[in-house]
Amino acid sequence: xxxxxxxLLDESRMPKAWYNLVADxxxxxxxxxxxxTLQPIGPDDLAPLFPLSLIMQEVTTACEVEIPQPVRDIxxxxxxxxxxxxxxxxxxxxxxxxxxxxxxxxxxxxxxxPNTAVxxxxxxxxxxxxxxxxxxxxxxxxxxxxxxxxxxxxxxQVFMVRVSYQQKPxxxxxxxxxxxxxxxxxxxxxxxxxxxxAKRADHPGSLGIAISEAVEIAAQRDDTNxxxxxxxxxxxxxxxxxxxxxxEQMALANDYPDVVIGCAGGGSNFAGIxxxxxxxxxxxGPKVRALAIEPAACPTLTRxxxxxxxxxxxxxxxxxxxxxxxxxxxxxxxxxGGLRYHGMAPLVSHVKELGLIEARAYHxxxxxxxxxxxxxxxxxxxxxxxxxxxxxAIDEARRCKEDGVSRAILFNLxxxxxxxxxxxxxxxxxxxTDQDYDEAELATALSALPAVAL
Amino acid sequence: xxxxxxxLLDESRMPKAWYNLVADxxxxxxxxxxxxTLQPIGPDDLAPLFPLSLIMQEVTTACEVEIPQPVRDIxxxxxxxxxxxxxxxxxxxxxxxxxxxxxxxxxxxxxxxPNTAVxxxxxxxxxxxxxxxxxxxxxxxxxxxxxxxxxxxxxxQVFMVRVSYQQKPxxxxxxxxxxxxxxxxxxxxxxxxxxxxAKRADHPGSLGIAISEAVEIAAQRDDTNxxxxxxxxxxxxxxxxxxxxxxEQMALANDYPDVVIGCAGGGSNFAGIxxxxxxxxxxxGPKVRALAIEPAACPTLTRxxxxxxxxxxxxxxxxxxxxxxxxxxxxxxxxxGGLRYHGMAPLVSHVKELGLIEARAYHxxxxxxxxxxxxxxxxxxxxxxxxxxxxxAIDEARRCKEDGVSRAILFNLxxxxxxxxxxxxxxxxxxxTDQDYDEAELATALSALPAVAL
Numbered sequence: 059x060x061x062x063x064x065x066l067l068d069e070s071r072m073p074k075a076w077y078n079l080v081a082d083x084x085x086x087x088x089x090x091x092x093x094x095t096l097q098p099i100g101p102d103d104l105a106p107l108f109p110l111s112l113i114m115q116e117v118t119t120a121c122e123v124e125i126p127q128p129v130r131d132i133x134x135x136x137x138x139x140x141x142x143x144x145x146x147x148x149x150x151x152x153x154x155x156x157x158x159x160x161x162x163x164x165x166x167x168x169x170x171x172p173n174t175a176v177x178x179x180x181x182x183x184x185x186x187x188x189x190x191x192x193x194x195x196x197x198x199x200x201x202x203x204x205x206x207x208x209x210x211x212x213x214x215q216v217f218m219v220r221v222s223y224q225q226k227p228x229x230x231x232x233x234x235x236x237x238x239x240x241x242x243x244x245x246x247x248x249x250x251x252x253x254x255x256a257k258r259a260d261h262p263g264s265l266g267i268a269i270s271e272a273v274e275i276a277a278q279r280d281d282t283n284x285x286x287x288x289x290x291x292x293x294x295x296x297x298x299x300x301x302x303x304x305x306e307q308m309a310l311a312n313d314y315p316d317v318v319i320g321c322a323g324g325g326s327n328f329a330g331i332x333x334x335x336x337x338x339x340x341x342x343g344p345k346v347r348a349l350a351i352e353p354a355a356c357p358t359l360t361r362x363x364x365x366x367x368x369x370x371x372x373x374x375x376x377x378x379x380x381x382x383x384x385x386x387x388x389x390x391x392x393x394x395g396g397l398r399y400h401g402m403a404p405l406v407s408h409v410k411e412l413g414l415i416e417a418r419a420y421h422x423x424x425x426x427x428x429x430x431x432x433x434x435x436x437x438x439x440x441x442x443x444x445x446x447x448x449x450x451a452i453d454e455a456r457r458c459k460e461d462g463v464s465r466a467i468l469f470n471l472x473x474x475x476x477x478x479x480x481x482x483x484x485x486x487x488x489x490x491t492d493q494d495y496d497e498a499e500l501a502t503a504l505s506a507l508p509a510v511a512l
Numbered sequence: 513x514x515x516x517x518x519x520l521l522d523e524s525r526m527p528k529a530w531y532n533l534v535a536d537x538x539x540x541x542x543x544x545x546x547x548x549t550l551q552p553i554g555p556d557d558l559a560p561l562f563p564l565s566l567i568m569q570e571v572t573t574a575c576e577v578e579i580p581q582p583v584r585d586i587x588x589x590x591x592x593x594x595x596x597x598x599x600x601x602x603x604x605x606x607x608x609x610x611x612x613x614x615x616x617x618x619x620x621x622x623x624x625x626p627n628t629a630v631x632x633x634x635x636x637x638x639x640x641x642x643x644x645x646x647x648x649x650x651x652x653x654x655x656x657x658x659x660x661x662x663x664x665x666x667x668x669q670v671f672m673v674r675v676s677y678q679q680k681p682x683x684x685x686x687x688x689x690x691x692x693x694x695x696x697x698x699x700x701x702x703x704x705x706x707x708x709x710a711k712r713a714d715h716p717g718s719l720g721i722a723i724s725e726a727v728e729i730a731a732q733r734d735d736t737n738x739x740x741x742x743x744x745x746x747x748x749x750x751x752x753x754x755x756x757x758x759x760e761q762m763a764l765a766n767d768y769p770d771v772v773i774g775c776a777g778g779g780s781n782f783a784g785i786x787x788x789x790x791x792x793x794x795x796x797g798p799k800v801r802a803l804a805i806e807p808a809a810c811p812t813l814t815r816x817x818x819x820x821x822x823x824x825x826x827x828x829x830x831x832x833x834x835x836x837x838x839x840x841x842x843x844x845x846x847x848x849g850g851l852r853y854h855g856m857a858p859l860v861s862h863v864k865e866l867g868l869i870e871a872r873a874y875h876x877x878x879x880x881x882x883x884x885x886x887x888x889x890x891x892x893x894x895x896x897x898x899x900x901x902x903x904x905a906i907d908e909a910r911r912c913k914e915d916g917v918s919r920a921i922l923f924n925l926x927x928x929x930x931x932x933x934x935x936x937x938x939x940x941x942x943x944x945t946d947q948d949y950d951e952a953e954l955a956t957a958l959s960a961l962p963a964v965a966l
Contacts, residue, residue, distance in 0.1 A: 062586075062588070062589045063588075064523070064588055064589060066520070066523070069518070069520070132516075134516070134517075134518055135516045135518060135596070135891065142589070146663070164618065166890075166891030166892050166893075167891070168930070205891050208887075208888045208889075208891070209600070209891070227933075227937065228682075228930075228933030228934070228937070231933045231936050231937045231940070232893065232933065234940060235884055235887050235888075235893055235936055235940075236887065236888060236891075237888055430689055433662075433689050433690065434662045434689075434690060434691055435662075436620075437589065437620030437621070437659050437662070437663070437690075438620050439620075439686065439689055474930075476622070476682075476928075476930035476931060477930060477933070479681075479682030479685045479686065479931070480682070482685050482689055483681065483682070483685045486685070486688060486689075
């Protein structure tokens with residue numbers, strides 16, 4: 059029996075500021091463009107959707123952004139989150155690797171998402187906002203914003219990708235327990251939703267469509283703002299609390315990662331764990347390999363184009379330069395609903411282009427296999443999204459064994475899978491397939507990318 | 513926005529020994545009787561089911577029992593568990609009460625049950641046991657033993673009460689993820705199960721029946737032992753780690769509870785939080801009110817008889833003196849499956865008779881109402897069982913407001929409700945009823961209590 063080793067940070071050492079990678083980059087990220095003028099947007103263009111404080115965070119080049127005290131007070135319910143050395147997994151793999159994981163499933167909603175949900179709810183409350191609309195894929199973001207809304211007395215309306223709405227009724231029940239209203243997207247509550255349903259009544263939905271619906275609702279009402287659970291710079295910023303804590307915890311372990319791994323859908327949990335380490339490297343610190351792991355059925359970083367594109371399907375959002383499969387691309391309904399986004403965080407895409415990170419795509423069955431192996435060794439049942447990071451960590455540990463080298467592998471276990479048991483049941487029943495995206499659909503979606511001179 | 517306040521203990525202050533209330537009681541508990549001879553049993557009588565180390569713990573009068581280092585090494589994955597001051601709930605209730613809760617949902621299996629599952633798996637492994645059979649109601653115990661079995665390489669077979677097996681397929685999937693085998697009870701795998709099915713093919717099951725099945729399997733094979741998730745002295749002993757930590761954490765908070773609350777099915781989580789405080793009182797410390805909360809549909813402590821009875825339905829277990837509804841009593845299929853046991857831990861019953869604890873019974877709808885209020889304030893979604901403790905804490909806090917008195921209320925939040933979302937969905941859909949037990953069935957079950965002279 060080998061124990062797990064837990065590295066806890068004292069609350070007093072919880073980060074007081076988020077870290078902004080932009081400050082340390084050798085090349086600034088490309089500007090965000092207005093969907094009408096195709097010119098760089100200003101703060102006013104985003105004001106119908108976001109409070110000014112978040113808009114300023116979106117464009118800041120400061121190295122640090124202070125975490126407001128009320129946000130820190132709420133973070134302290136579950137932060138600093140634990141960092142574990144996975145000794146039992148190492149033993150099961152018979153690997154010389156040192157495997158560490160940062161566990162974000164300890165938050166009330168069960169994932170890393172409350173790190174930004176609480177911050178966004180705080181800034182919206184401060185701005186006098188009464189209602190927030192948002193989208194959710196697997197439901198991790200929706201339930202996190204529902205949790206944050208309950209704390210701040212803000213009404214939350216969640217457009218949930220229909221296929222996840224059907225696969226994960228319990229995630230929806232969690233949102234409702236927190237008092238949020240959850241509707242399947244595409245819905246008949248918005249013009250964007252109705253337009254999609256008119257073409258295909260049983261449309262499975264996508265994050266791109268759900269974003270259109272949530273943005274449409276927010277743009278119409280002064281007391282309503284929009285919140286996004288990933289992709290945007292300010293969301294990635296809030297998630298850096300993960301990596302900042304992990305740096306301190308690795309120091310407690312007298313170790314430093316050779317490899318840092320996160321799964322990547324919109325990119326925020328990957329950025330959260332990896333950006334502080336990449337920043338340290340850019341400032342002259344040790345070199346780390348940063349691995350973003352995505353699903354083979356929605357391989358944005360590995361198969362998408364780096365181009366200006368819309369964040370949503372109805373083209374209501376600004377244009378950002380990112381790795382994209384095209385905003386009309388609808389991935390197959392695999393079980394890691396949180397990774398079904400056609401685009402990628404512009405900042406993650408930018409650092410990929412700068413050669414600061416690597417990307418890899420995995421099929422789902424191997425990821426569930428890795429997740430079950432992890433659960434049997436470490437006791438924690440990962441979310442299907444997080445299983446992508448688990449598999450990469452196991453693969454890297456196996457490579458260490460082949461190479462006869464001990465490397466330190468750090469991955470972000472971004473959430474637990476308690477609301478994803480149907481996926482595990484399907485896996486055990488042999489009902490899962492390693493779906494691929496439709497090549498023809500991808501070609502069509504890419505050919506429809508907007509023409510932008512920049 | 514009021515923050516939650518978390519009291520964390522340093523790992524170095526995790527208890528090194530469990531606490532045995534028997535050592536401090538003014539009157540020793542009544543002996544356990546052999547089902548054949550009706551005479552007090554000896555260690556040999558239990559040897560077919562349990563390792564000697566656990567049998568000795570069952571009868572020890574020592575004040576402390578050392579926690580083996582390998583058990584402590586595993587505990588450290590999630591222990592010391594956090595103790596919170598529920599300031600946001602206090603604010604929502606506008607109460608002068610100071611509400612504290614100890615949160616056991618941070619364990620990998622999501623409840624307090626791994627505290628004893630890990631210990632039992634350790635002692636069985638040490639004794640060379642290859643397989644453990646057990647019963648489970650809601651699935652919290654079964655998944656905890658499955659987790660512990662995975663860590664120690666012991667096969668686990670779980671007889672799950674049929675109504676829970678049907679209501680909670682995801683809890684079953686969790687057990688299977690950990691590698692355990694789970695069957696609906698009554699099953700056709702045992703003589704006890706087949707006898708019940710012959711009378712009623714759609715029997716909903718009960719913990720008493722599931723225990724018979726698990727005991728039968730264990731008694732037949734030398735390499736197989738039985739494990740019980742509650743009721744027995746050694747199980748209560750292992751759970752005292754909860755209260756021992758809570759005492760230290762209350763000291764960190766510069767406070768001491770006036771009231772200590774736990775829900776009570778078999779009695780182990782209640783004993784775990786309450787016994788260390790009751791022991792301190794018996795040794796001259798401050799007086800605490802200890803409240804055991806049970807479901808009105810299975811009201812063992814409040815409506816049962818204090819009498820010798822069997823622990824199971826097929827009468828394979830020894831006789832213990834306890835509050836019982838009769839071993840043939842089948843409670844209605846309400847949603848707190850972990851509280852559906854006909855008996856009560858003999859040690860909890862004994863201290864009830866000594867006037868050291870109080871008991872109260874609640875209907876389920878009010879408990880869910882309390883759980884939703886708690887979730888919206890504190891972010892954590894309680895298990896339906898734990899909702900009984902939540903409701904009692906809220907009721908006590910309301911009494912503080914009525915009385916204009918600030919009292920310190922400590923309750924054990926024994927587990928999260930992530931695998932119980934169907935129950936919450938049923939609650940929101942208005943499908944729950946406040947079922948009562950059948951008075952005629954209770955009378956019949958009580959009239960069938962065995963005649964014991966002692």
